[in-house]
Amino acid sequence: MSDPLVARLRRAGCVAAEEEAALLREAASAGSSLEGLVARREAGEPLEHLLGWAAFCGLRVPVRAGVFVPRRRTELLVERAIEALRARTGSVVAVDLCCGSGAVALVLATALRGALGDRLELHATDVDPVAVDLARDTLGPHGALVHEGDLVEALPRGLRGRVDVLVANAPYVPSGAVRTMPSEARDHEPLVALDGGADGSELQRRVVRSAPEWLGPGGTLLLETSQAQLPDLLRLAAGRGLAADGLRDDERGATALHARAAG
Ligand SMILES: C[S@@+](CC[C@H](N)C(=O)[O-])C[C@H]1O[C@@H](n2cnc3c(N)ncnc32)[C@H](O)[C@@H]1O
Structure with missing residues (x-):
């Protein structure tokens, strides 16, 4: 029946x-x-x-109402971040920029805290106080610090030049395309989590421009994006002295910028 x-x-x-x-x-x-x-x-x-x-x-x-629901495609960033952090020696600093629920940082903490213990310093940031409240509830017990504010401006100054892995899933939908998204996103996720400005890449460009100042020698930036947006981001990253390539996972529909600082 x-x-x-x-x-x-x-x-x-x-x-x-x-x-x-x-x-x-x-x-x-x-x-x-x-x-x-x-x-x-x-x-x-x-x-x-x-x-x-x-x-x-x-x-x-x-997750709760008013906060972005983590997507499967973002798992690509997390897997590469774990790889990059495992390859580092000594103390390691990881940042989950635009953390939303804190999903990325939570997986990093779960995967690495056992092996790295206090050697892992984990920070997360978001501009939306609703997301920051949730991320603090989720990540606090895992020893991660959650900061509220605009992109890297929210980070403690002392992290400049010390970040081993900077992961960012910043909004990247062009403003005009938000209304074409499925209702679950358009009507139930905050606009600030979706809208990436006129061409969708405004926040992404800001992340790439600021990355060299925050990454330590050999540090890695992992930024979720779309296939259409990737070429411009690759050029921008190269122009800022980062060795950049694209990551693609067809099964999960995921594209990311992967960029490394010299050193
Ligand atoms: C696409 S969601 C990603 C959330 C989370 N990283 C994930 O993958 O589930 C983008 C997040 O960026 C945040 N955000 C938007 N503009 C921001 C800004 N200028 N500075 C920091 N966070 C911002 C939003 O509040 C939202 O939580």
Whole structure:
């Protein structure tokens, strides 16, 4: 016999209706009203906001309404960041710029704290106080410091020239394209998390321009982007003295700028 909840979710346009039904039942068994959750899902709220977590790099990362839901494609940045940090010796400094929920920093802490202990210094920043509150709740127990403010301006000055890995998933959707995004993003994620300015690359360019001042010798910048935006960012990074190439993962639809400081 067919499951009426699955049928209802399917009618609402949920592609993975069976999986969503199981997850919503699990959330309801932890105290929420199943009917309330399903009605909100039918009205278009992101599943992750209803569950209170998003699956990311094998973790359940806490998320809440008003905060960007981590995407699978961003796992590419995290994997490369872990590789780059493992290759460093001595103390290592990692920064998750535009951290949103703190998903990237949480995975870095989970993957590396055991091996590196106090040798790992982890910072995260975001301009949105709602995201900063959530990231502080999530990352505080992992010994990461979360700063509120505009890109690198939020970082402690003492980190200049000391950052081993700078990871950034800054907004990169052109302003005019935000209205063409799926409703789950457009109507339920904050505009500040999506809108990358007229051509989508305004924040990305600012990240690349400021990176050389903050990276230590041999330090790495990993910046999520799109295939269309990558060539300009590669030129900009090279012009700033960084050795840059592009990363691509077709399966996850991920593109990133990978740039290294000399040294
Ligand atoms: C695409 S979301 C990425 C969030 C998180 N890194 C992730 O991958 O799940 C972009 C984030 O950048 C933040 N942001 C936007 N403009 C910013 C700025 N000027 N300085 C710092 N953070 C900013 C937004 O608040 C949002 O949380």
